[in-house]
Structures are given as C-alpha cells and as structure tokens.
Amino acid sequence: MNNNSIKTVGIMAQFSNPGELMKAAEKLRDSGYSKFDCHSPFPIHGMDKAMGLSSSSLGWVVGLAAIIGTTGALGLQWWTSTIDYPLVISGKPLFSFQAYVPITFAVGVLLSGVAALIGMLALNGLPRWNHPVFNSDKFEKVTDDAFFISIEAEDPKFHTDETIQFFESIGGTNCELLQENQ
Amino acid sequence: MNKPAENIAVSSEDVPLITGGQTFSSITEKIVGIIEQKTPKTWYLAIGASLSLLMVLMGSVGFLVWEGTGIWGLNNPVGWGWAIINFVWWVGIGHAGTLISAILFLLRQKWRTSINRFAEAMTLFAVSCALIFPGIHVGRIWIAYYMFPIPNQMDIWPNFRSPLLWDVFAVGTYFAVSFLFWYTGLIPDLGTLRDRAQTRIKKIIFGILAIGWRGGNRQWRHYERAYLILAGISTPLVLSVHSVVSTDFAVSILPGWHTTIFPPYFVAGAIFSGFAMVMTLSIIARKIFNLDHLITLNHLEKINKIMLLTGMMVGYAYSIEFFIAWYSGNIYEQFVFINRAFGNYAWAYWIMISCNVVVPQLFWFKKLRRSIPIMFIASILINIGMWFERFVIVVTSLSRDFLPANWDYFSPTMWDILTFVGSFGLFFTLFLLFIRVLPMISMTEVKGVLPEADPHHSTGESHE
Incomplete structure (x- = not known):
C-alpha cells in the first residue's frame, strides 16, 4: 500500500437495529454534525426528522x-x-x-x-458506482440486515479520534475509517 | 441480529402479514435463495415448453407478415377478430399489477408487498403480449410507424381524434410507466444482489443495474418520494388505459358497442382478469418455491375478495347493458342483446356468464375463499370467461350489424389460434426468465412491514 496517497474521507459505524440507528441520528444531529448519512436495508419512518433533513424536492x-x-x-x-x-x-x-x-x-x-x-x-447523485463506503467489507450487509452511519470528513465537526469516540458513546460498533486513494 | 417474533401482527386486523418468525436476514436468504440455488429441472422443462410456444408465435407472425391478414378468419362484417380480442384480454390482465403497486400502495394496504413485484412483472409481460396484436393486425407491419406522430415524406399526421391513436399513446405510456415503476422498486433489491454476487460477471451486471445504491437515508428520502409520485401518476393511468381501450368500441356507432358504460365496465373487467392471473401465478410460485410464509393464505383470500367484488361489478355491467337496451327503446340495441344471449353465439355468452358471474360467487364462503384448489380453478375459469367477454363484445356486434344482407358467422382459422396460443409462449418465457434472475418478491418492502422495521419496536427490547 502506498500510504502517501491514501486519504481518510469519513468514518462509519454499525448499529444494531432501526431504533438504535434513529437514536444515534438524533444525537448526531443535536451535537451539530451535518454531513452524515444513515444506511439501512429499507426506508425507516421518521428518519428524515431524526437527521434534520427537509422533505424531498x-x-x-x-x-x-x-x-x-x-x-x-x-x-x-x-x-x-x-x-x-x-x-x-x-x-x-x-x-x-x-x-x-x-x-x-x-x-x-x-x-x-x-x-x-x-x-x-x-x-441522489446516482449513478455513482464507486463510493468510499463500498471499501468497507461489512458494508455489503447493508442491503441485507445491517445498519450503518457514515460521517464525511468534510463535515466541519469531523475529527478522526473524537468522532470515533462519539460513535462509541452512542452505541456504534465496528467503527472504521473510510479511505480513498488520491 | 434482530429477535425473531413468533407471531407478527402488523396490519390493523391482527392477522400476521408475514408468518413463520422471519427476520430481515431470513427474508433475504429466502428470496435471493430462489435465484441463487441451482436451476431446478422443472424450470428447464417449463422454459422448454414456453420457448416452443414462443416459436409458434414467431412462426404465425412470420407467416402473417409474409401472407397478410387474409390468413385469419376475418370476413366481411367481422373485420376485427381475435387480434383485438387478444389485445384487450392481455392489456386487461396487466391491470392488476399496476393496481397492486399503485392504488393499494396509496391506500396503505401493506399486504401488497408480498405480491407486488411479480404482479408488476406480470403487467409488463402481459402488456408486451398485448402490444404484439395491434402491431401485427395492420398487416403491413413495416409501416406501423404511421401510428406515431413522426414527420414523414407525405407531410401528414396521425388522426389525433381517433381512439385507435389514443390507444397507441395510452398503452405505450402504460408500458413505459409500469417499467419505470418496476425498475424503481427493484433498485434496492438489485443492491442486495450486487452485494451477494459471487462471480465477477454477476458483480458487474448487478453492479451496473443497482446504479450505486447505498441505502442511505439521504437516498431513501428521494427514493420514497419518487415511489409515491409514480404510484400517484399510475393510479389514474390504471383507470384511464382500459377506459381508452373501451373507447375503441364506444366511440363507434355499432349497437352493443356504442354505450357510455364501457369505460368503467372495461376497467372493472380488467382488474378482475388481472387478479385472476395474479392468483394463478402466485399459487404456482408459492408451491414451487415454498413461499407459504411470504404469500400467505390471507394474501390469497384478499385477492379472492377483490375478484368477488370486481366480478360482481362486471355482472352488474352485463345486466345494465340489457336494461339500457330495453329502456332505450332502440330496436337495434334490443336485437343485439337478445341475439347475444340467445342467438348463434349464445354458447360464448353463457360461457362468459358462468365463468365471470357464477364462479366468483363461490368466494362468498370463507372456506372456499381459503381453499387453494378452488381458487386455482376459479382463477383459470375467470380468465377463460374474460376472454369470452371480449369475444362476445367484438364478434356478436359485428356479425349481426344493421343490414341482414351483411350478416355472417365468424370462425377462427388455425392461424388465429396459433397466434394466441403462441402469445402464452412469450408471456411465460419472460416470466420464467424473470423469476430465475431477479427477486420475485420485494425484499425491501417485505422487510419494511416486519414489526422490527419500526424504530419504536426495537428500542424497548434487548437484542442479540
């Protein structure tokens, strides 16, 4: 691996069920994160509000x-x-x-x-066949029965260590850095 | 992993939608399992038979193109024969798919989730079969492009006042929007197939089709709105397509066709026959693929109730036609209806009445409504009856028009029959390919109706 060219573009953590995912989204929203996304195998009702998103245009x-x-x-x-x-x-x-x-x-x-x-x-910015979240091995369960939250490094509140700690404090497991070759 | 619940009640009626203690992952395994397992031998047999029928279709269409519409049994008064009957019949069958995916979605009927995917696929394939007939009945199919408003060397345009041209737009739009709806619904499930793909070729194909779906709520937000809008615009479409088809008849001046009851009567009949086809196919599919927990008896019973309702609407329309013929005082109209029931096509009329009006009455009884053999036979009889309904409408009115000197009896030729039989080849070939390569039940939607999918369900519970 050529370390010089690898850049961290985000952090992803896993949650155990839709309820945990929604509570985590509310906490992220309340603590000022804005560039995060909640991945789930099916749409979850009330998630737009939990994430602080406006309705679709x-x-x-x-x-x-x-x-x-x-x-x-x-x-x-x-x-x-x-x-x-x-x-x-x-x-x-x-x-x-x-x-x-x-x-x-x-x-x-x-x-x-x-x-x-x-x-x-x-x-939705689709079609986009390549995305840093796909670099995670666990992420392929997102279309089966797994729930994830990913935060982009572009988020103003993003800080590698602090964000991981925050994820762990709100029940996230399997935290991992999302990296991309530059 | 979510805790499997023993008895899952999600609908307001305390009847579990999905049975057998399913979890998110067991639903994935069950549905993707169907296409990941080794191809069953019965599938090869079935596709072999379907492909043979498809060749019959291609042969009959090929001979039609070579020889012309003279090979059909059309004669002087009966200028519209099996081609239009088959067209109307196949389009009608398509209606159930859109009704299930659009109208039942807007009415929040969660039981639709187990059957909507293959009902939508059935719609696409039925409409494909239907589109063949107006395409070939023009005889000289190389000038079928006249049907579209394309600037041409003669500088003329199609007649936009003609119901036959409305048909081109209505059915064309219907096919296109049904396809968009079906594909939109498939995107998250294609993501599942992409993530589970083992071979490189599958990874590439499903990867391209899944279009980069990440299941993020920022995507779901627009996705759900798109689905809602597609359901909203498809709802008037379901009602309009067969209304437009009925104007092919109603706008003419022929007794028995020139009636205002035709649009609602045709729509009810279309939904009736479409649900019968959904029933036939879902009984076969749940038997072969062991889907009893996903397509439960409750689902089938609800379909039977819809067939009872629409069957009664069709029966009501039959009787109102007679009443209006008498009430109008128009002797031509009266003659046509007496002739339908007691004339030389009485056999077809009474097949229609027995299959479409008498057979659905079985579903008043809960026991019969929940009996698989009864509903299987009934669903086939209903589709036979609905074919005869179109036969009665088209042929009886034409063969006995205003001038007795014109009267003639219509009989189909071998080519009429082979073309119709062949169209089943196209339908079943497409359907078998679909259930072999794509998830026949929407995993996303079925997971969404499990109680665990409700964020308030899991918060109070311990999880493993």
Missing part, C-alpha cells in the same frame, strides 16, 4: 415535467390539426379539444414518470 421536478408533457402534447395536436395540415374529420371543429384530452393526459403521465426516476437518481 422531487415533486417540483415532476410537476415541471408534467406541465411540459401536457402542454407539449396539446400543442402538437393543436399545431398539426389547425396550422400544419388542417383536415376536417367527421365535420368536427379543427381544434376539438375534447378528443385531444386522452393523449394530452398520457404524454403528461409519461414525462412525469420519466422525470420521477431520472430526477430521483439525479437528486
């Missing part, structure tokens, strides 16, 4: 996509049937909006759905 992304989808679809139907190639069908007005509702709705839903997935990934 994904709704705005999807709302915008829905507006673009519906206006785009309605606009296409209006433009093709009244401007680009006006054609009287069954004696109906050129812009008979009732008949354009189903497609307007479908395209709105389609774009919202795409925006929900892509927006969720973008807000």
